[in-house]
Amino acid sequence: xxxxxxxxxxxxxxxxxxxxxxxxxxxxxxxxxxxxxxxxxxxxxxxxxxxxxxxxxxxxxxxxxxxxxxxxxxxxxxxxxxxxxxxxxxxxxxxxxxxxxxxxxxxxxxxxxxxxxxxxxxxxxxxxxxxxxxxxxxxxxxxxxxxxxxxxxxxxxxxxxxxxxxxxxxxxxxxxxxxxxxxxxxxxxxxxxxxxxxxxxxxxxxxxxxxxxxxxxxxxxxxxxxxxxxxxxxxxxxxxxxxxxxxxxxxxxxxxxxxxxxxxxxxxxxxxxxxxxxx
Ligand SMILES: O=c1ccn([C@@H]2O[C@H](COP(=O)(O)O)[C@@H](O)[C@H]2O)c(=O)[nH]1
Numbered sequence: 001x002x003x004x005x006x007x008x009x010x011x012x013x014x015x016x017x018x019x020x021x022x023x024x025x026x027x028x029x030x031x032x033x034x035x036x037x038x039x040x041x042x043x044x045x046x047x048x049x050x051x052x053x054x055x056x057x058x059x060x061x062x063x064x065x066x067x068x069x070x071x072x073x074x075x076x077x078x079x080x081x082x083x084x085x086x087x088x089x090x091x092x093x094x095x096x097x098x099x100x101x102x103x104x105x106x107x108x109x110x111x112x113x114x115x116x117x118x119x120x121x122x123x124x125x126x127x128x129x130x131x132x133x134x135x136x137x138x139x140x141x142x143x144x145x146x147x148x149x150x151x152x153x154x155x156x157x158x159x160x161x162x163x164x165x166x167x168x169x170x171x172x173x174x175x176x177x178x179x180x181x182x183x184x185x186x187x188x189x190x191x192x193x194x195x196x197x198x199x200x201x202x203x204x205x206x207x208x209x210x211x212x213x214x215x216x217x218x219x220x221x222x223x224x225x226x227x228x229x230x231x232x233x234x235x236x237x238x239x240x241x242x243x244x245x246x247x248x249x250x251x252x253x254x255x256x257x258x259x260x261x262x263x264x265x266x267x268x269x270x271x272x273x274x275x276x277x278x279x
Contacts (some may be wrong), residue, residue, distance in 0.1 A: 003120060003143035003187040007211060007237050008278075010060040010092045016268045017275045019061035019094065019125040019213070021243025022048050022083065024068045028248045030256040041075035044068075049086045051247050054261040061092035061239050063213070082120040092120050092239070094145065094213060100125035106135040114139055121145055123191055124215070127158070130176050136186065143187035143211065148173045149203050151193025151216030162201060171197075174206035187211060189236065194222025197230045204234050212238040217267070218245030228274050237278055240271055 001009075011017055016269060024044040026034075033047050052062065064083060069076040087093055099109045099122065113122045114136075121143035124133055136144050149159050149170040159170045167175075174190060181188045190207065192200055194216035204212065212231075216222035218241055224240075249263035250256025268275075 002140045002185070004211065004237070006141075007143070007187075007239075008058075009240075010090060011237060011275070012279050013279055014058065014268075015057055015275065017059050017229040017238055017271050017278065018059040018264065018268045019063050019092075019239040019241040020055045020059045020246055020264060021096075021170055021215070021241045022051065022062055022064040022068075023243040023245065024048055027266065028244070028251060029278050030251050030253075032254060032256060038216075039075075041072050041079045044072060045079050045082050048083045048247075050257055051260055052083075052086050052088075054257045055090055055246065055264040056091065056197075058264040059091070059262070061094060061241075062087050062244070063096050063239075063241050064095040065096040065149055065243070081116070084116065087118065093118050094121040094239075095119045096123045098123050098125045098147065100128050100132050103131065103135055106132050109199045110135040110138070114142055121187075123147065125198075126173055126176075127211070130180065133180065133188075137180070137188075138186065139167070140185035140226060143189055145189040145191045145211070145213040146173065146177055148177070148190035149192045149196050149200060151195045151220055151222065155193065155196060166259070168202070170203045171206050174203045174210070177210065178207040181207075181209070189213060191215070193220075193247060194224075194227045194240065195220050197223060200230045204230070204236075208233070208235050210236040212236055213241060214238055215241040215243075218242035224270050224274075231247035231277075233276055238274065240267075240274070 069080040189211035246263045250259025
């Protein structure tokens with residue numbers, strides 16, 4: 001099955017455009033987990049497996065961020081694999097790694113991620129140039145999400161800069177990705193921040209079929225109403241990510257699992273005005 005079909009199916013089955021971000025921060029794990037005398041990597045594994053169990057009915061996708069697993073040291077990659085294998089097969093899995101390098105290196109990144117069956121998509125950084133994406137564009141069952149207009153304040157430093165053509169760097173990225181999609185069976189999508197809803201229109205309208213990965217709601221404060229307005233005419237399927245506001249919703253309570261589930265359900269419901277356009 002190609003990536004876009006699996007994405008459509010995942011959103012349709014869950015009736016949700018929610019993507020749960022798996023960002024395991026040892027300082028924020030629920031007390032009920034850290035109280036136990038087990039090694040950090042095992043705490044992370046137990047925590048994330050439970051998060052997956054209680055959120056699965058509310059979301060279409062999971063986005064593990066590699067930085068948090070790499071910080072666990074040599075056990076990080078093993079823990080990443082164990083967490084991946086716990087994610088139900090009908091969910092989209094996006095490895096948030098933001099890779100980008102010369103082609104001989106990028107080919108090895110592509111091997112590292114695409115050799116893991118469970119990973120459907122990968123985030124990529126295009127700032128070394130658009131040819132660095134090519135090694136990832138050889139698998140029709142996979143998708144890439146390329147940073148186009150990120151959610152952080154520093155997006156203004158480069159991505160929102162206007163060039164002499166009058167376009168922003170973000171618009172140039174979107175146009176180039178649209179061109180690349182014409183020549184590739186691998187799905188090409190964009191990462192766009194919910195915190196930038198007001199500036200998103202020229203970017204997403206440059207590539208209206210692009211699947212979108214949208215972080216920035218929850219702890220970063222992006223407005224769902226503003227996002228819903230901006231996405232009104234966008235054809236590509238969106239996934240709206242939230243990490244901390246879901247997975248750490250129950251940090252201090254004994255029944256933290258219920259708080260995590262409730263937080264995911266609550267966000268799924270808030271996203272319903274967006275979701276119903278696509279299911
Ligand atoms: O522009 C971007 C690109 C990626 N991210 C990542 O998404 C999550 C957001 O976490 P929250 O806790 O929901 O704020 C995190 O993994 C970021 O690295 C982003 O925030 N913005």
